Amino acid sequence: MTEVEATGREQSRLNQLIENLDLSTSIIQNATEGIMLTDKKGRIISINKAFTSITGYRLTEVIGKPVDFFRSNQHSKDFYESVIRQVKDYGIWQGEINNIRKTGEIFPSWISIQPSKDSAGQTTNYIFYIRDISEIKYIETNLRQIAFQDPLTGLPNRSQFHSRLSHALELAKRNNQQVVVLYLDLDRFKVINDTYGHEKGDLLLKQVSERLISIARKNDTIARMGGDEFTVLLEGTSVDSIIGASTFAQKILSLFTYPFRIDNHEFYITSSIGISLYPNDGDDVTTLMKNSDMAMYRAKELGKNNFQFFSPELNERVHKQLDMEGYLRHAVDRNELRLEYLPIVNATTGEINSIEALLRWDNPELGRVFPDVFIPLAESTGLIVPIGDWVLETACQHLKKIHDAGWSNLKVSVNISGRQLERNTLVGTVKNALESSGLMPSSLILEITESLLMKNMKATRAILQELRSLGLGISIDDFGTGYSSLNSLMILPIDTLKIDKSFILEVTSNSQNLSLVQGIILIGHNLNLQVVAEGVENLEQANLLNTNGCDELQGYYFSKPLPLESLLDRLENTRGFIGQI
Structure with a gap:
């Protein structure tokens, strides 16, 4: 009897093992990722259906072959050796590799390689997970092209x-040369645009760009900044002196001495030009652009249709900034700062899911100072660190009050600056803000601009991973303006992409903007990220974004930024739903 019972138990365990193996095989075969199993020498033992779908190869065609049979010639021998070393040393490798399909087509793939070991710790097999990223790479390439090129004029x-x-x-510093920046603004363009319509205005901008290109030399760069503003870069041998810059500026002015013909109309416009020079007027991009912009406005003040060099007199404005800095240093202590909140809603239902904290400054001497004025000043002076700490603490305290009022599902997004990321105190500041307010980490989202992420990927990733481990969310703000790569998005610990409002502005009227937005949404969803559109100003935009699968929306169509008490009233009056979708 005992032997029979033992045999029965053994058979039961065997049946369970077979069932588990069948289940594992089914999971592998139906996985959406391609899976390839090799022996310890790299010879193929098995593949799943997705692998066949991706590469075109059936099991009978690859079994027993070495794993490198579908490698392309686009990677060096050293590259593959480094992959093998990393798998052996660290137990995993993942990254992008170009492989070859059965048809001979080279395709980009995201591959993860892991060894499988026996109970003694010896490697018995290698498992390859393969994902075809051709479509995403195609979109990424198009996004990059669109991101670097003005869609209207084709200029940089x-x-x-x-x-x-x-x-x-960089070249000028090494070779002791000059660099000249000319900042050009069209006079009276707004009148023509408003009177005759945007279509004719766009045609006029195209003709202006064509005339500028006609006088450009090989080393010159003509670019459109946006609107009716253009810039010119003169570098290297194309610049002799101030006289050379003056000569080129005069050529630009002469382009506007004869009319622009559009349909049956003739338009007469002029331009105002500001000029800054390296090294006299600055030795970095920001300073030279700022000084040429200031000089351009001086040209407008002097009657338009002329050019002006940056001069010491214009530095008076810098002194005003220094005065502002002095006031800003005491803004926290004097209770001059406050927060307003911009709702972020579900794109389908209009329900408020979260709020973004926006900083405001009212000074007794200066009046209301706009964020685009004082935040860059705070960044450049380092004051953004104590101010940023105050914003974090206050936003957490305010959200706790909102939760206590019955809206416990709401989250708050807080923007993090470059200076805050560079310091090693950010994680501690976040912890303190959460602990002192009693707020759950999952209720806090930190927003970091895409351009900021790209500055120091390795260091930023480490900080974000530490922050993410606390349980809070990470969002990339202004996405589409910083040219992050697909690889960076895959390895960063992020939850959300926020599409920059500049792409939303013309999403209903500009097919290129719509394509860009659709591409960002597709990339985000392929990476299991939430996608938020910023700057939604009307129902047409909201409906189009919702139709294209955008998850959340924010903008003045739904609500202007609200102080805490007004936000609580709005939540109560709308029962947490806002705007028509």
């Missing part, structure tokens, strides 16, 4: 111009 845009100026300054 602001970001591309800044990049070229930065490179020009």
Whole structure:
């Protein structure tokens, strides 16, 4: 009897093992990722259906073959050796590799490799997880092209111009050369645009760009900053002296001495130009751009249709900034700062899911100072660190009050500056803000701009991982303006992409903007990220974004930023729902 019972138990365990193996096989075969299993020498033992779908190869065609049979020639021998070393040393490798399909087509794939070991710790097999990222890479390439190029004129845009100026300054410093920046603004363009419509205004901007290109030399860069503003970069041998810059500026002015013909109309416009020079007027991109912009406004003050060099007199404005800095240093102590909150709603239902904290400053001497004025000043002086700490603490305290009032599902987003990220106190500051307010970490989202993430990927990733481990959310703000790569998005511990409002502004009228937004939404969802659209100003935009799968929306269509008490009233009056979708 005992032997029979033992045999029965053994058979039961065997049946359970078979069931588990069948279940594992089913899971592997139906996985959406391609899976390839090799022996310890790298010979293929098994593949799943997704692998066949991705590469075109059936099991009978690859079994027993070495794993490198579908490698492309686009990676070096050293690259593959480094992959093997990392798998052996660290037990895993993941990254992007270009492989070859059965058809001969080379395709980009995201691959993860892990060894499988027996009970003695000896490697018996290797498991390859393969994901075809062709579509995402295609979208990424298009996004990058759109991001660097002005869609209307085909000229380099602001970001591309800044990049070229930065490179020009590096060369100039090494070769002891000059660099000239000309900042050009069209006079009376707004009148024409408002009177005859945006279509004719756009055609006029195209003709202006064509005329500017006609006088450009090989080393010159002509760019459109946006609106009716253009910039010119003169570098290297194309610049002799101040006289050379003056000559080129005069050529630009002469372009506007004859009319622009559009349909049956003739338009006469002029331009105002500001000029700054390296090294006289600055040795970095920000300073040279700022000084040329100031000089351009001086040209407008002097009657337009002329050019002006940056001069010491314009530095009076800098002194005003110094006065502002003095006031800003005491803004926290004097209770001059306050927070307002911009609701972020579910794109389908209109329910408020979270709020973004926005900083405001009212000074007795200066009056209301706008964020785009004082925040850059706070960044440049380092004052953004104590101010940022205050914002974090206050936003957490305010959200706790909102939770206590019955809206416990709401989250708050707080923007983090570059200076805060660079210091090693940010994690401690966040912990203190959460503990002192009694707020759960899951209720806090930290927003970091895309351009900031790209500055020091390794250090930023480490800080974000530590912050994420606390249980809070991480969001990339102004996405689409910083040119992050697909790889960076895959390895960063993030939850949300926020599409920059500049792309939303014309999403209903500009097909390129719509394509860009659709691409960002697709990339976000492929990476299991939430996607939020900023700057939604009307129902048409809201409906279009919802149709294209955007998860959340924010903007003045739903609500202007609200003080805490007004926000509580709005939540109570709308029962947490806001705006028509």
